[in-house]
Amino acid sequence: MPTNVFFNHAVQTEQQLYEDLVVESLRIYGHETFYLPRQIIEEDTILNEDVQSKFGDAYSVEMYIENAEGFEGEGDLMSKFGVQVRDQATFVISLRSWERFISLDSNLATSFRPNEGDLVYLPLSGSMFEIKFVEHEDPFYQVGKLFVFKLRCELFEYGQEDFDTSIIDIDTIEDEQAYSLSMTMGSGNNKDYVANENLTKSGVIVAEAVSWHQPTSKLLAKDITTTLEVNDVLIGAVSAAQFTITSIDDRMTFSNDAAAQNLEFESKDSDYLDLSETNPFGEP
Incomplete structure (x- = not known):
């Protein structure tokens, strides 16, 4: 049986209002972050991984940390290789901010959403996170549309990548x-x-x-x-x-x-x- 024709859950004006509220909430409760697209300089076509990569751009954008109590993950662990910090975080970025500030970068593998392998720098804690997975359907089609991306991230482990963003706090990572x-x-x-x-x-x-x-x-x-x-x-x-x-x-x-x-x-x-x-x- 078809749905009731007298109810419409995808009214454009309601979608625009809801999106405005989402963006405003992220700007109020979110944090100032930098999104760094990964530029692959040399790729191993056999193992399908980057041999050498570079981060030359850093886009300032607001993101909300989903867990307000702190970072997730296993935390600090003592292993046979020394102390390992395995912090994880889920960042929420609005679709509008993504399209407005970041999507036009030429180094993106796809411009429709954030890319796995790209980095997120959080000045609040001085932490650099690497995107491991991008969830684009959570929340699931509220008022008939998607409004945010959720970035599942882990603490970044430096591997001789080149940083040339002209932002001192970020470029210092390579120097150190x-x-x-x-x-x-x-x-x-x-x-x-x-x-x-x-x-x-x-x-x-x-x-x-x-x-x-x-x-x-x-x-x-x-x-x-x-x-x-x-x-x-x-x-x-x-x-x-x-x-x-x-x-x-x-x-x-x-x-x-x-x-x-x-x-x-x-x-x-x-x-x-x-x-x-x-x-x-x-x-x-």
Whole structure:
């Protein structure tokens, strides 16, 4: 039997009013966040995953955290790999705000909804979350239309992604966690390297400067694309600073990770493993 023709649950004026109320509520009770679309630089077509990705845009948009009592998930866990923070959160963003502020970005896999793999930065706690799933039918067609997206997110784990959003709090994530190499520079000109400028060697970009300490001639570089050696000359693309490398810190030492034990493991494994041609199975 057909529905009653005297009742209409999809009146356009009611839908517009309801959407206005939803957007206003999110702006009152929500939080200021930044949405970062993922730009895939290199993709592994076999495993269907990104080998290298970049976040070059950050869109300011209001979002509501569904659980007002705090983050969800397993919280802080002590494991054999150290302390792991497994916070989760569900962010609610209105369809109107998505279409108005974010949907036109050229790096989106689909512009109709938020994309899994994109990031949400919450300045309130200084946390970066990665979108794992997007629910678009909750609430289910109230007054005959969908008005919000629910983003199921987990705390983001940095994996050598490139951040160039021009927002200091976001770009600092890369500077603090990216693999970096400390070098002592020798002879050169009187100019100083500039943070975040490209470093060239023989006209080819080989790294990006993180910091330059002039009194000690210490240069910290990241995004290294080739093997740097002593006596190599590095030129700053912006500052035109030019110096010669005199020494390079141990590549197994991570200056930005106090808990790293790479050097200890590298020195200890020789007591247990012998993978030479005469001992292919590595038995001691």
